[in-house]
Amino acid sequence: MSVRRPIVTVIGPSGRDLVPFWGTTLLGVTITDQAGYESDEAVLRFTAPPFVPPAKGTRYTVSAGWARDALAMTGTYTVSRVRFVGDPERGEMMEAVCRAADFLDKMKASGSKHYDPKNGFGTAGKIFRALAAEAGVPAVIASEIDAIEIPYRLRWNQSLLDFATDLADEVGAIVKPQAGKFVVLARGDGKSGSGKALPQITIQHDPSYAWSVDIEERSSVERTEMAWFDAKAGRMRNEKAETGRKGGRSAGMHPQPSKEEARKGASARAQELSRFTGTASFEGPGRPEAVAGAPLKCSGFGETIDGIEWEAAGITHEIEPEDGWITTIEAQTREKAS
The missing domain is CATH 3.30.1920 (Phage tail proteins - 2 layer sandwich fold)
Incomplete structure (x- = not known):
């Protein structure tokens, strides 16, 4: 049986696909999509030296799919650091670790500020937009979060990201640096930054792939x-x-x-x-449509697991151009309070 080979493109600063140029020196690509506060990440794995590492800040746009006319863009990433590793079985490699938010360093800068109506604030949306502007990027804010009244907040020697994260926790939201934007979404509503519902991910039981489910009752x-x-x-x-x-x-x-x-x-x-009463992990063939934060439906795992409302907390794509593509979905229970 022939191996089903995925198609990967990596558009570099020149605007051209670098995968044909890299050839067999490109061993694989790992893409991580998180629903929480962490920036998405792409790791490009190459054969060991004498390959010259890319400079920090080099921008790559990665797309993947099973057919060239149906590629899904996973995101645009910038090189954060480079590491070299050696393994007796896998040999020596160079890994270019890239993250999706090239403004993340600005989000880590500490500062102090008063946020109140007299200074032009007064709502969660206005505060989040001010934080995004300070980082030099546009903000995308869910409408139900935008209008929440915040009479006063003090940021005291705190980073932009930490302050934004604390405020998001208070108002039932999550903040995420994504595609050059500062995205604020309502927690657990299964929507994208544009407000559209994320497509449901269906996981069909397949003994050929690994999976695990851990269910724990919370205090009532x-x-x-x-x-x-x-x-x-x-x-x-x-x-x-x-x-x-x-x-x-x-x-x-x-x-x-x-x-x-x-x-x-x-x-x-x-x-x-009402959340996080259970966690799960499901492996399967490459799923370019899988997005962190999307609702997830299990089928064929038994009444208990199939009956739980799941949400994709994180997506990891392990893509090796010559050997295949595995998508791992980390899930958590998805229950909204009334």
């Missing part, structure tokens, strides 16, 4: 509560959110600045408590 919490101070009434009030489970309550440790933030904080906490 029926609802979450977040306190806020009502200045007009002169008293503390609580905002509540249901988890959809049976059990006790979980109260926030610190009061929130406003009713809206308390409501959103309670909802985000409820959603967090």
